[in-house]
Amino acid sequence: MKPAPFNYIVPTSIDEALALLEEHAPDARLLAGGQSLVPMMNFRLSRPSHLIDLNCIPDLAFIQDNKDHISIGAMTRERTIEESSLVRSSIPLLYEATRHIAHLPIRSRGTIGGSISNADPAAEYPAALLTLDGEMVVRSKQGKRQIKASDFFKGIMETAIEPNELLVEIIVPKVPPGTGFAFVEISRRHGDYALAGIAAQMTLSGKTVTNVRLAACGVGPCPIRLNDAEKQIIDDGLTEKSIQSAAKAAALEVDPETDLHATADYRRRLTAVLTQQALLKAKERAQENN
Amino acid sequence: MPDTIPGYIGQSVPRREDKRLLRGEGLFVADIQLPNMLHVAIARSQFPHARIKDIDLSKALSAEGVELAISGEDILEQLPPISGMQLATPPGYQERVDTDIQIPDQPLIPHEKVRFVGEPYALVVARNRYLAEDALELISTDFDPLPPVATTDKALDENAPLLHEKLGRNVAAILHTKKGQGAEALKTAPHRLKRRFYHHRYAAMPMECRGVVADYDARTDTLTIWSSTQVVHWVSREVANSLGMPEENVRCIAPDVGGGFGGKGHVYPEDILVAYLARRLQRPVKWIEDRHEHILNSTHSRDNIYDVEIGFDNDGRIETVVSDFVVDSGAYSPIGAGIAGNSIAHMLGPYDIPNYEASSKIVLTNRTPNAPYRGAGRPEVGFAMERAVDLVANELELDPAEVRFRNMIKADQMPYSVGLTYRDGVPIVYDSGDYPKALERALEELGGLKSIRKRQKDALRQGRYIGLGLGCYVEGTGVGPFEGATVKIDATGKIVVATGACPQGQGHETVFAQVTADLWKVPIEDVYVTVADTAHVTMGYGTLASRSTVTASGAIQLASDQIKEKAFAIASGILEAGEKDLELRDSGVGVKGVPGMHISFRDIATAARPGWGHKRPEGIDAGLEATSYYEPPTVTWAYASNAAIVEVNPGTGQVLIENYVEVHDAGVLVNPAIADGQVKGGLVQGLGGGLMEEITYDENGQLLTGSFMDYLLPSASDVPPITVIHQETPSPLNSLGVKGLGEGGAIAPPVVIANAVCDALRPFKAEINSTPVRWGEVAAIFGDDPFKATSTTTTPEMEK
Known part of the structure; x- marks a missing residue:
């Protein structure tokens, strides 16, 4: 359980990292928190020629308040996000999603950029960012691109980032007043990857739902926006019956697989149950904020 | 006295x-650093079953830092296999148990064929483990895959390929025993119930994997071995025999050991190989098993199929138990017929049952060898028996607790002669204890049977599914x-x-x-x-x-x-x-x-x-x-009653254990805090097996659970509230009055959970006769619509 030989490089600035990436891509890998990459290397399933360690680039770790949105540096630790009062007040869904990520030691090391770039199908952040309508800022030596979450996640551990690009920042719009949210998931053990997880955010104006966004994780190759379920709520409101119908619609629009931990059918069932839970919780919170 | x-x-x-342990000052095998030490990495088979045609070590030998690389052929002349027949059955055993035992030898590194995924076929000794693992990748092999014997069913097929051609069969042992009229008694029983039960494969999974360091002193011709083992004397004896040295010159030390649970309870090829390498190279040699290797290569356990038929009367008194079971032993059987022998001896548990017949086959398959793990045959047989007792109760519409009380041996029947023989060759006599009282106390701890049943009924009216699970066992200890x-x-x-x-x-x-x-x-x-x-x-x-x-x-x-x-x-x-x-x-x-x-x-x-x-x-x-x-006269009998309340979520099938109680009797407790910890630790391992820990193979014999991503161990946050009550009946067999308690906790939880879930889902007549209990399968019992059963107006009882 020792990695294959690799070259280890520690850039101290973004420009330096981009130059190294340009030079060594596609055989190089970027080391963020290392919570997925290092085990993969120890199994020799990942065998980078060069490991570019991003942990000594101070410009990549920040949480900034920018009027209508929050900017988060890619190397910001999950634990820092969890403890940020700014995140908690302005984009509370991201806070709640963070609470579901693994265990404290892993969150203390793991980063938001690492999680998003790794794009594990069951990871919480991709689903949360899809729900929050987040955007990723990626840079290469050639320049800078901004990619919407809906265009970012492409498949199982596959994103829109090119081999010579570095994810530097995540931009998340602040939530409007009257908004409720929920991130719920079920895993076999506390802290495991979710068998299924649902992120929900909705805005109420009085009793009218003006906006609802739902996304699922763990039930497809990448996070899935639950359009049919959302439509159900927009059309029929938040009655017990419409919430159940939305939940059942959600179960039909996900694309789960059977693995050692759960069958596809069971994952669909969990999607329904969790969608119901998430909608009820988000509704309750939205009403409180109204 | x-x-x-x-x-x-x-x-x-x-x-x-x-x-020392709490301050991080313990010394485990991996902590041992000796000057000039070399490190071993082992090449392990990816095939479940394959003929070894060629292994070319030349590139590995010339790699950086490599001192030695060997395959099975290189040691064929020097190192004998580990004998399969070293654990003979004692005199007296055969008088009551018919045995046909042919345990295959286990080569340290096979040279003809590999028989399970993870079996060694070569090793590299290098300056450090990194270089050793790099060199492993340079070994080129020519393996001819053979049809895998992936399951016991396949192994017993008459056209099945043989794992060990010399044996002429894929069966390591056949055991049979009978008490009273045995199966004959079924004919006169008013009721008969027949079921198949399966206890899945899982494993000890200690926090510390195995590891061996050996150091040879040429001046005195002595070897010192540090091994993470439960059996230092056995290791030194095997090494001495293999290397032709007096036992006195082979010292084996187990320094601090981070758990064993049976998985470190016998000699492994690596114990001998590392000692051999240290002598051959005249340098200290270290091999530390990593977790992936551990899951592949250290013994697994359980994995039994039981066909049970029970004869009983109108009052639920069990008249006979007939059991025919198969142990999937994997490719070898390091502890011989020990597990099955235990299962046969423990099936009747705390019950007064006049007739019994048991047959067992220990079957060889292309899986990792099966050896005892905490409980060692008792969790498996306990699952079959205690599920069956619940099914008898269901059949007669009696409370499972009541059926247990009716069948239990009473305190005034002690000492109770069972009419079977233990694996030490001595007729079994339960020496002491009060079985009904233990069950009574367990129920009381949960509020008493009546109040539990009332609560359950009330909950059901609100669409909540609460169940009581019971599990009782006896355990021969101090063997x-x-x-x-x-x-x-x-x-x-x-x-x-x-x-x-x-x-x-x-x-x-x-x-x-x-x-x-x-x-x-x-x-x-x-x-x-x-x-x-x-x-x-x-x-x-x-x-x-x-x-x-x-x-x-x-x-x-x-x-x-x-x-x-x-x-x-x-x-x-x-x-x-x-x-x-x-x-x-x-x-x-x-x-x-x-x-x-x-x-x-x-x-x-x-x-x-x-x-x-x-x-x-x-x-x-x-x-x-x-x-x-x-030399103890025979075993002394510990026992326990387990009871748990669970709540099943009809939407998700999740099983929440509200409270778990074990009333355990290990006689006089030398150190109650340690005893408590022992039973609780065992319970957690049992709960792990009951709900999440599982070693899975595909239909081709390929192991699917190669890391802790897939093999789920319970962690502290997954442990429900547990109460352990010690009922101390001194053992009459020794002057301290002590009985053993190391394994007890791990025996009952899988069946307690299954019984509890079935009890909660009584309205659906649910039967869960295999482990682990899977949420998905539990959820399916409620039907396809996840919202139906939660609605208070549509519970099945209401529909009636």
Whole structure:
């Protein structure tokens, strides 16, 4: 359980990292928190020629308040996000999603950029960012691109980032007043990857739902926006019956697989149950904020 | 026995071991660093079954830092396989149990074919583990895949390929036994119930994987081996035999060991290989098993299929149990027929059942070898039996608790002769205890049967599914053949004890200090205990099978008795008093009733020294030192009743364990805190097996669970509230009154959970007859619509 030989490089600035990436891509890998990459290397399933360690680039770790949105540096630790009062007040869904990520030691090391770039199908952040309508800022030596979450996640551990690009920042719009949210998931053990997880955010104006966004994780190759379920709520409101119908619609629009931990059918069932839970919780919170 | 009036025994003396372990000062095999040490990496088969055509080591040999690379062929002449037949059944066993045992030998590195995913086929010794693993990738192989024998069903097919051609069959052992009329009694039984039960494969999974360091000293021709093992004496004996050295020259030490649970309870090829490499290379050699290797290569357990038929009367009294079961032994069977033998002996549990017949086949498949893991045959048979008892209750619409009470052996029937033979060859007699009381207490702890049933009914009206699960078992503990101990008192007056017991975290240093301090009436600080080192006691057996408190204490007592006799003779001469007037007191020997007449152990030991100045009476040998081997007459019987309340979520099928109670009787508890921890730890492993831990193979014999991503161990946050109640009935078989308790906790949880879930889902007539209990399958019992069963108006009871 020792990695294959690799070259280890520690850039101290973004420009330096981009130059190294340009030079060594596609055989190089970027080391963020290392919570997925290092085990993969120890199994020799990942065998980078060069490991570019991003942990000594101070410009990549920040949480900034920018009027209508929050900017988060890619190397910001999950634990820092969890403890940020700014995140908690302005984009509370991201806070709640963070609470579901693994265990404290892993969150203390793991980063938001690492999680998003790794794009594990069951990871919480991709689903949360899809729900929050987040955007990723990626840079290469050639320049800078901004990619919407809906265009970012492409498949199982596959994103829109090119081999010579570095994810530097995540931009998340602040939530409007009257908004409720929920991130719920079920895993076999506390802290495991979710068998299924649902992120929900909705805005109420009085009793009218003006906006609802739902996304699922763990039930497809990448996070899935639950359009049919959302439509159900927009059309029929938040009655017990419409919430159940939305939940059942959600179960039909996900694309789960059977693995050692759960069958596809069971994952669909969990999607329904969790969608119901998430909608009820988000509704309750939205009403409180109204 | 006035010498053993409890002083330290019965006290929760803080564990001596914790001082070092809690401060990170423990020493595990991986911590051992020796100058010039080399590191081993092992190439392991990716195939479940393949013929080895060629292994080319040339590139690996020329890689950076590599000292040696070998395959099976290179050691064929030097190193014999581990004999499959070394664990013979004792005389007496065959009188009651028909056996046909042909356990295959296990080569250290096979040269003809590999038989399971993870079996070694070559190894590399290099300057460090990184380089050794790099070199492994340079080994080129030509393997000819053979059809895999992936399941016991396939193995028993008459056209099945053979794992071990020499055996001529894929069966390592066949056992059969009968009590009373056996299966015949089914014919006259008013009711019959037949089911198949399956207990899945899971494994010990200690926090510390295995590891071996060996160091050869050419000057003295001695080997020192540090192994993360439960059986140091067995390791040194096997190594000595393999390498042609006297046992005395092969010292094996198990330093701090981070859990064993049976998985480290026998000799593995690596124990011998690393010792061999150290001698061959004349340099210290280290091999540390990583987790992936551990899951592939260290023994797995359970994996039994039971076909059970029960005959019972209208009152639910069980008249006969007929069981035919198959153990998936994997490619070898390191502990022979031990697991199946245990299962056969334990099936009737705490029940008074007149007829019984059991047949078992231990079947060889292309899976990792199966060896005992905490419970060792009892969880498997307990699952079948305790599920069956619930099904009998269902059949007659009786409460499962009531059926248990009706069948249980009563306290006044003790000692109860079962009519079967234990694997030590001795007829089974349950020696002591009160089985119904244990069940009664477990139910009381959960509020009492009536109130539980009322709560369950009320909950159901609200669409909530609450269930009560029960599981009762008995456990033969303190099994022989023997344990050894050496006791010494030197001229400092301190008492030094060494035993063949070989702990993996159980707190032996503390427990045996307590026992010794009480035997000698000395402060515990004056007792020094050494464990798990062959240099300190010539013969030992090891720590497994819930045996050390019984057997090592027995050996310490026997050795102490020998020295006591001498100490009294010497004291008698010095104090000029008759031996009958002497007693142990105040770290020495004194004249009864005469406070001033006393001689300390320091002075007695000085008087006992050989030489001119000795003060020994005529005929008394020099020295205060004795080694004794305790051979227990047979096992002493622990038992327990388990009860748990669960709530099942109809939407998700999740099983929430609200409270889990085990009432356990291990006789006199030497250290109640340690005993509590032992039972709780076992329960957590049982719960892990009941709900999440599972080793999975695909239909081609490929292992699918190669890491902790896929093999789920419960962590602290997954443990439900657990209550352990100790019901202490002293064992009549030993003077301390102790019984073993190492394994108990792990036996019942899988069946308790299954019974509880079925009880909760009674409205659906749910039957879960296999482990682990899967949320997805539980959810499916409620039907396709996840919201239907939660709605208060549509519970099945209401629909009726």
